Amino acid sequence: MKNLISLNWRSKLEGMENVNFLNDDYYIYRNEKVEPHTGPFKMDMTICGICLKGESKGRVDMIPFEIKAPAISIVLPGQIIEHEYCSDDFEGIYILMSERFNESLNLPDRFSNFLSVRNKPVIPLTDKQLDAMLTYCKMVQSVIKVTDNPNRMEIIRHLTIAFFYGLGYYFHKLPDGTKETRSEVLMRNFLKQVQAFHKQERKVEFYADRLCLSPKYLSQTIKSYSGKTAGEWIDEYVVLEAKVLLRSTNMTIQQIGDELNFPSQSFFGKYFKRLTGMSPKAYRE
Structure with missing residues (x-):
């Protein structure tokens, strides 16, 4: 029988002052540096990274990626991540969501197909699109901080559904550029x-x-x-x-x-x- 040990990122995040989280299903925080991991790793959550400044490079499932501000990247549960480089001026917002939370969103079709993120894990953003995403982040953080509100998870779920519908629209609207050979x-x-x-x-x-x-x-x-x-x-x-x-x-x-x-x-x-x-x-x- 397998005995899996999760990376200790949960306890590390929950101990940071700038991290807002709800149960074990949703985390959001701002970070000024991506510390390269000591090797390839997997996460059991969906990771949305909004790059505000600088750039970062690495590979997801052996496919190279490069994210330059302003842009957003999405890594799905089970994908193998390798961080290779992060600029000194890097700054970003990270949103981590459990598979249980993702399933509760009831997005059409499969989550990955809806967002088309397996083939396009990075999407560049216009200033207007970035502003919309920052508004979502501020709203979510405000909701999480009201600890006596029994409906926090439901509110965040509905905000996130709207967020992903907008994000899915942006992904599908991207020009394909040159046709694949x-x-x-x-x-x-x-x-x-x-x-x-x-x-x-x-x-x-x-x-x-x-x-x-x-x-x-x-x-x-x-x-x-x-x-x-x-x-x-x-x-x-x-x-x-x-x-x-x-x-x-x-x-x-x-x-x-x-x-x-x-x-x-x-x-x-x-x-x-x-x-x-x-x-x-x-x-x-």
Whole structure:
């Protein structure tokens, strides 16, 4: 049985003076710096980051992102986040929402599809759009501070529904720019398959079959487009998942190897060391 340990961000946030939160479902705070995490990590909440000043760079599920003020980014529960750079003048507002809270919003279709955030996690904002989002933040913070109001959660829920309807409109209104090439579409679809099945399958043939392509064509196209082979992308995602489990859970190395469908702890250890230069135990420490 897995024994998951959540990153201690909840207790850290609740101990900060500038954080407003309600139960374990909703947090909002202003931050002047993003401290790079020691490695890739996952969150069990949706993270909305409104960039007010400066810029930040990183990767979400291996896809590079860059956010420059004014803009908003959204990371969904379970996505692997890697922070790589944050400018000295960075300033932002962060909103964290639990899956339970998201479900209570009853947004149409799936949450991620409604916002189109898996393919477009960052959206630039006009001054008018930024003002609207800051108004939402101020209203929510005011509601949370009235601690004797028994309807705080319901009020925040309705404010957030309006917020996301407006945000969904902005996402869908964005100009597409240049049309995606076949290689771009294939790369995106390939990574979706890797994200979904990397715990079960590490063979290129499996993903080629899922995409109705020959392994040779898939490998050549991915290599030509990205500079990495399909096998290298698969290995990278498996290692990212392993790093997340090693740093943010108390699962044993054997359990992590089982989770990632390796035949033995020894096989997993050799695989991890070949790709990272260190053993799973050394990385965890």
